[in-house]
Amino acid sequence: MRDDQGxxxxxxxxxxxxxxxxxxxxxxxPGLTGTHRDGxxxxxxxxxxxxxxxxxxxxxxxxxxxxxxxxRVMPTExxxx
Amino acid sequence: xxxxxxxxxxxxxxxxxxxxxxxxxGRDRHGLAVVHPLGPEPxxxxxxxxxxxxxxxxxxxxxxxxxxxxxxxxxxxxVRSWLAEAGLTGDAAWVSTEGSDEGxxxxxxxxxxxxxxTAAGSRRFTAVSAAPDLDPWAxxxxxxxxxxxxxxxxxxxxxxxxxxxxxxxDQLRRVLWEAPSPLRxxxxxxxxxxLGLHRLRLEGELTEVRAxxxxxxxxxxxxxxxxxxxxxxxxxxALLHARTEGWAAxxxxxxxxxxxxxxxxxxxxxFSGTDRTVAEYLVAEVLERQPDDVRRLLLRTSLLELVNxxxxxxxxxxxxxxxxxxxxxxxxxxxxxxDQRRAWYRYHPLFAELLQLELRASAPGEEVRDLHxxxxxxxxxxxxxxxAVRHAQSAGDWSTAVRMLSDHFFALYLGxxxxxxxxxxxxxxxxxxxxHPELAALFALSESHRxxxxxxxxxxxxxxxxxxxxxxxRRGRLKxxxxxxxxxxxxRRGDIQAVVDGADELVGLAExxxxxxxxxxxLAIAMVDLGAAEVWAGRREDAERxxxxxxxxxxxxGRPWLELLALVDLAVLARARSAHLGExxxxxxxxxxxxxxxxxxxxxxxxxxxxxxAMVLQARFDEADEWLSRAERVLAGGAQPLSELVVGNARxxxxxxxxxxxxxxxxxxxxxxxxxxxxxxxxxxxxxxxxQVAVLAGMGETALAEAILAxxxxxxxxxxxxxxxxxxxLSRGDAPGASEALAPVLEDxxxxxxxxxxxxAFATATAVRxxxxxxxxxxxxxxxxxxxxxxxxxxxxxxxxVPAAVLERRARSGSAYTTLLTTxxxxxxxxxxxxxxxxxxxxxxxxxxxxxxxxxxxxTNLPSPEIARELYLSVxxxxxxxxxxxxxxxxxxxxxxxxxxxxxxxxxxxxxGRS
Numbered sequence: 001m002r003d004d005q006g007x008x009x010x011x012x013x014x015x016x017x018x019x020x021x022x023x024x025x026x027x028x029x030p031g032l033t034g035t036h037r038d039g040x041x042x043x044x045x046x047x048x049x050x051x052x053x054x055x056x057x058x059x060x061x062x063x064x065x066x067x068x069x070x071x072r073v074m075p076t077e078x079x080x081x
Numbered sequence: 082x083x084x085x086x087x088x089x090x091x092x093x094x095x096x097x098x099x100x101x102x103x104x105x106x107g108r109d110r111h112g113l114a115v116v117h118p119l120g121p122e123p124x125x126x127x128x129x130x131x132x133x134x135x136x137x138x139x140x141x142x143x144x145x146x147x148x149x150x151x152x153x154x155x156x157x158x159x160v161r162s163w164l165a166e167a168g169l170t171g172d173a174a175w176v177s178t179e180g181s182d183e184g185x186x187x188x189x190x191x192x193x194x195x196x197x198x199t200a201a202g203s204r205r206f207t208a209v210s211a212a213p214d215l216d217p218w219a220x221x222x223x224x225x226x227x228x229x230x231x232x233x234x235x236x237x238x239x240x241x242x243x244x245x246x247x248x249x250x251d252q253l254r255r256v257l258w259e260a261p262s263p264l265r266x267x268x269x270x271x272x273x274x275x276l277g278l279h280r281l282r283l284e285g286e287l288t289e290v291r292a293x294x295x296x297x298x299x300x301x302x303x304x305x306x307x308x309x310x311x312x313x314x315x316x317x318x319a320l321l322h323a324r325t326e327g328w329a330a331x332x333x334x335x336x337x338x339x340x341x342x343x344x345x346x347x348x349x350x351x352f353s354g355t356d357r358t359v360a361e362y363l364v365a366e367v368l369e370r371q372p373d374d375v376r377r378l379l380l381r382t383s384l385l386e387l388v389n390x391x392x393x394x395x396x397x398x399x400x401x402x403x404x405x406x407x408x409x410x411x412x413x414x415x416x417x418x419x420d421q422r423r424a425w426y427r428y429h430p431l432f433a434e435l436l437q438l439e440l441r442a443s444a445p446g447e448e449v450r451d452l453h454x455x456x457x458x459x460x461x462x463x464x465x466x467x468x469a470v471r472h473a474q475s476a477g478d479w480s481t482a483v484r485m486l487s488d489h490f491f492a493l494y495l496g497x498x499x500x501x502x503x504x505x506x507x508x509x510x511x512x513x514x515x516x517h518p519e520l521a522a523l524f525a526l527s528e529s530h531r532x533x534x535x536x537x538x539x540x541x542x543x544x545x546x547x548x549x550x551x552x553x554x555r556r557g558r559l560k561x562x563x564x565x566x567x568x569x570x571x572x573r574r575g576d577i578q579a580v581v582d583g584a585d586e587l588v589g590l591a592e593x594x595x596x597x598x599x600x601x602x603x604l605a606i607a608m609v610d611l612g613a614a615e616v617w618a619g620r621r622e623d624a625e626r627x628x629x630x631x632x633x634x635x636x637x638x639g640r641p642w643l644e645l646l647a648l649v650d651l652a653v654l655a656r657a658r659s660a661h662l663g664e665x666x667x668x669x670x671x672x673x674x675x676x677x678x679x680x681x682x683x684x685x686x687x688x689x690x691x692x693x694x695a696m697v698l699q700a701r702f703d704e705a706d707e708w709l710s711r712a713e714r715v716l717a718g719g720a721q722p723l724s725e726l727v728v729g730n731a732r733x734x735x736x737x738x739x740x741x742x743x744x745x746x747x748x749x750x751x752x753x754x755x756x757x758x759x760x761x762x763x764x765x766x767x768x769x770x771x772x773q774v775a776v777l778a779g780m781g782e783t784a785l786a787e788a789i790l791a792x793x794x795x796x797x798x799x800x801x802x803x804x805x806x807x808x809x810x811l812s813r814g815d816a817p818g819a820s821e822a823l824a825p826v827l828e829d830x831x832x833x834x835x836x837x838x839x840x841x842a843f844a845t846a847t848a849v850r851x852x853x854x855x856x857x858x859x860x861x862x863x864x865x866x867x868x869x870x871x872x873x874x875x876x877x878x879x880x881x882x883v884p885a886a887v888l889e890r891r892a893r894s895g896s897a898y899t900t901l902l903t904t905x906x907x908x909x910x911x912x913x914x915x916x917x918x919x920x921x922x923x924x925x926x927x928x929x930x931x932x933x934x935x936x937x938x939x940x941t942n943l944p945s946p947e948i949a950r951e952l953y954l955s956v957x958x959x960x961x962x963x964x965x966x967x968x969x970x971x972x973x974x975x976x977x978x979x980x981x982x983x984x985x986x987x988x989x990x991x992x993x994g995r996s
Contacts (some may be wrong), residue, residue, distance in 0.1 A: 063360060
């Protein structure tokens, strides 16, 4: 999705990983908020561009976490926090 | 085997205690971790779970094995333990990028080094030293070439293969295909790599070990706990196994936290009850159970790529870190020693990552920055520039980082770590560029080297503007960096005046003491760059002076790559003046290149060209063939027009002397493009061109000869043009016209001062005299030609331009140059010999030597009495010989005899084509 000038716009993302991330793990994802749900953690936040998104995914991999879901959240459909 | 880099790297030292030799495992000079194939230390073998089912798969594997799985799934451990268990450690080479992109050449150098450490490889692989601008394909091709000679199986393990750059992946794809079957690949990575593996899969050559395979089975988990000394009831093990889902790191962490635990079962149950991520939970458990000093060490050193007792002491503010590290290494798989002496250690990346999270959580930000700062200083003091800068950057100490990078930039670049240096540059936030003129200057340098002219100029402007803001003691360095950047840009633009100015500036700075830190290196760069530009501009004497100086400086500074560049250019220069000197310097250059494994670099191709062409000139054809072939192979890229021209010309002369007419013509034709690029500035191109006109005219290829002359004509001096025209006239049978054209040339002392022009002029004159029937005159002029040819032993022009008969006559009547004459005649004979060896219908009864001597006179206008006088024989004898020649050739006239003899290769094409 691009803005008026055609530059890629930042987006809000939800990244769901298996298990509950404690404060330590969460601190590895500055700029993202973590919510626990049943057996998983939802990381939510705004990421500047694709590069930032891939950096987050790489970190998930580095930490040995299992990626369950990746969603781009459109402004209108932002779920309950 | 750790990087066997010779010379070149005096300021960036290898990992290891300052006075000890390089570790067998660890980072080598290229920053790549290369593990000597000794496998895990004997102790850890006992503690390693032997995963037999996977060992079997690895043992039965095809040519290529991939081991893919998430972080901490035990991939590297698996391969290492398999190699050890199977007794293959002496036959395995291990390369790992460990996340740093040192560039493609560095990767292949590390591969070659690692292969050289294997039993089979040590007999074949020679080390390649890192140097700036090495051609990665050339290095990779060398690896392939060496691989071709393997007959015993050898394993190449590439760890963290998913982190390889696209460029390296590209090359690796090719290597996978072209490597001989004794070479087995094991590629370890976190995900599939784009290497065309599907084809291998189809052919059954690929073995894949994937995440699901890597998961520990319950039995294996049992074994793991047992070997860690943890006693658990079955149910508890099952719980842990289920909770971790067989994840190796999880199991190991669990084992760590449960070791020495009085009630492991309770903990196991507790752990499985949580929803926490395995890693976070268990690392916390493990840390909690460590003694304070151990915990402190683990946390505070977690941000280091490589840990050393000394450095750890510094960061923890204590002593005895060495002992702790040793104990840790023995106790768990997350801390590995990088060398036998256990001076350097590395943490498993996942473990380090988790420790860092804990550190940041438990220590205030300032403290973490202090750690980075301290690490930066330590690394800088111990000569690890890249790590030093990284930590300074992590500390947010931009000024320090800039200073460190600036201090080591040239050393990194000259040591072949340009890619790492560029990465470091890129890690600075753009806002810092404006604040640090020195940083802007480094950007300018990096960009000018890469050819990004606009960006470089922009950064140069920024840097220059900020000059006054820079502290006085750093100003000299700033100026120097900018001067080198300007020089680099000037070279790129081919602006010789700007190069001269730039070099002068550098010289001024160096002599003003600004370059104390780098010693002669900068001056060496300046001199070599300047010399190269002057060679291009045709300023021979200046070029020679500067190159000589550059060579000495490079030697003194221990920079063999620079020395090589200077030496090659000196050889090129020398060749124009003297074949002997050119050969000597060229051979010297090639030897230097060979010492460092740089034989396939395009720059060295110029040296092969010089030596090859000198050998051709002297009719040392077999040797020359070898050198020319090497040159042709290495120069295939096409970036060195002068050498292309030299090689093409030499090849043409070689083939012409061997009687391979088509090959010769094709080689000469191939010179056109290179020549077009070189005219008008290169006098050598003109010289070669005129010589080609004569040779081609003599071969009867008048059309091509005329075309070349037409190209050259506007650039030729009057007498040079006359000389060329003379050859053409002669080939058209207009001997009087040729004589007239030639006359002023033979009086022109200035042109003749250059021996190579002299040889051509007098040799042509010899042919003209002979065509006019003036045998005596021909013989006299030949002596003058020999005089010009003597210094360089320039046999080939004589072979191609002088009629054989005249040479023989001269040999008999005595000459001051008998050796030269003999060599020439021998070359002629060999040529004819070669021809007859390829003759379609060899003579039933071959001609005797005397008959051949007479045969040589048959193409001339000389009647038998004249021939008799020439050969000091009676007329009767000559007539007898002639009759025999006719008989044996099955012909009835002179012209037929000549034709047949030529077809049989008994007579060369000859300058005089009419009888």
